[in-house]
Amino acid sequence: MEWLERNVPKMVLAPSFVAIMIFVYGFIAWTAWISFTKSRLMPKYDLDGIGQYERLFAAPRWDVAMNNLFIFGGLFIVISMAIGLALAIFLDQKIRAEGVLRTIYLYPMALSLIVTGTAWKWILNPGLGIQETVRGWGFESFTFDWIIRPDMAIYVIVLAAVWQASGFVMALFLAGLRSVDGEIIRAAQVDGIPTHRIYSAIIIPTMAPIFLSAFIVLAHLAIKAFDLVIALTGGGPGYATDLPATYMYAMAFSRGDLGQAASSAMIMMMVIFAIVVPYLYSELRPRHDK
């Protein structure tokens, strides 16, 4: 009986543990192996050094994809958090109809990225969307054609992604704002501290863990970003809006170049590790300050 009590949790967890070991870590190892081979159409298992990584870093398209990842990821995270925080603070002012507004802002998150991408593709198409409409109002010289300009198209992706995600960030921050102890705020108000100081010196610092969670969620969304690009620009014009995920897809599924796909997947994973490992480290280390 006692044995059962001790071991039932282990037995219940074992299948999912085994599944995760095989399907996540096992396949990561498999992908790593493939990235060191000359695999093309089908996987081959003869090791061949770092040739695939050399090819990867010699490809201008991969350069573009990595640059885009940093532009897209950086702007997406910063702008989403800024807009999300601003919205959360405004909604936190005990305003009327907060529930309705909250739903409106959160709603984009309920859409699939494919829908977001397709809708924005039409909105931003110079011949159909904003540009055409404004010109129709009489502003003939109005131009908003970022989506067809290779140097600007990546910002279009940022725009659509921010629209999609900032409501979600708002919800996170709103929960954070509400969790701040009301007593402290009231005490500050009694002391006559102005509202902006209450936010900047008390509320936001106590919300630091929420910032970290928001950052982690947004960062991994940015690195995984795939369907938005496919729906919005298809990686174009040319390959100007390629991201590592779309690069990997093209190599693995369109070109029959599994080795390239595997090596690009490994680089993507390393980028994620570079972000997540410090986070895990800070979360998991024993806290002495309590």
Next chain:
Amino acid sequence: MYLKSVLAASTAVMLAGPVMAEPTAEVLHWWTSGGEAKSVAVLQDQFKAEGGTWTDMPVAGGGGDAAMTALRARVLSGNAPTAVQLKGPAIQEWYEETGLADISAVADENNWADVLPAQIAEHMKCEGQWCAAPVNVHRVNWLWGNKQILDEHGIEMPTTWDEFNAAAEKLQEAGVTPLAHGGQAWQDATIFETVVLGLGGPEFFQKALVDLDPEALQSDTMKQVFDEMRTIRGYVDDNFSGRDWNLATAMVMNGEAAFQIMGDWAKGEFLAAGKEPGTDFVCAQTPGEGFLYNVDSFAFFELDGEDKQQGQALLAKLIMGPEFQKTFNLNKGSIPARTDVALDDFDSCAVESNKAMNAGAEDGSLLPSYAHGMALRGAPAGAITDVVTAHFNSDMSSDDAVQQLVDAVANAM
């Protein structure tokens, strides 16, 4: 019906082996849209009429990418389908990876070597043995024009790229978009290869895009090709990014643009809209000489089991049968791969295409399309397309483009 009885009789002979098994076939393909699905149904019906059991395995999406992913999964799990829609050098690539079934018996019995152009027959062979059966021939280097617009501005279908440029400028001055184009990588590549063929000629095309000769790739001719691509970029409208090819065809149809450069699947769009070749739209080869082909074919994997092997033999035979080649290609808009099929029911563009194919087979200007995966394997073809589309969609100079082309090809080998 005479044909059918011949087919039945020959099948009976074929089936009269020591073991009488029923032919079965599981066929992986990505012909799922209207006209294509109808075309496959023809094959399916013929196969069933011969007493076979057909298991359909259509996988739509990504222009065949999804089907290829399904194929890889099936082969990796040791359960390859009987027949797979495969084309170009991918056939030989699969042969090297897993081996393909030898269907030489069927091919020799039916004299495939005599009825196929030699260049196309070569694609169907793996180390000398027949391993695939061709279904159709699409010509890629077509220039489609809106007859009404061209007449209005007194423009003939151009036969050189200079004439094309002159015509385009005339149209542009008159406020007409000269070229309908969709800014997707494969469409950019389609224009690129027709320009390579037009400016460099068949021999240069062979050297540059089939043999990947570095000298040809960094030659002055290739620079001229990129210059012409830059000129052509000026002839498309502003909203071309990401447009699907059929929408570009619709622009020509509706008089919003004068020309489109696209393979003869575009003809299907015109015909489906009730347009007549010669009166509503005109077809001509893109400026220059030669014939770029895109051939769909079925390859057969090595399988155990009498019934499956007989299914493969029967399928190969039916695919190359004159009856199927005719019905299928009437539905699909392409021309039969067999040179001996009567073309009475085909439209004038198809007849033209057939004539050019036969002429090209004679003088060596019948060449595989690189943009449609007939000339090169996936990696080098993709590397070239990357450069072409990056150049077309930016202000990269022709010198840089040529340098990138050479580097990209070297990097993809």
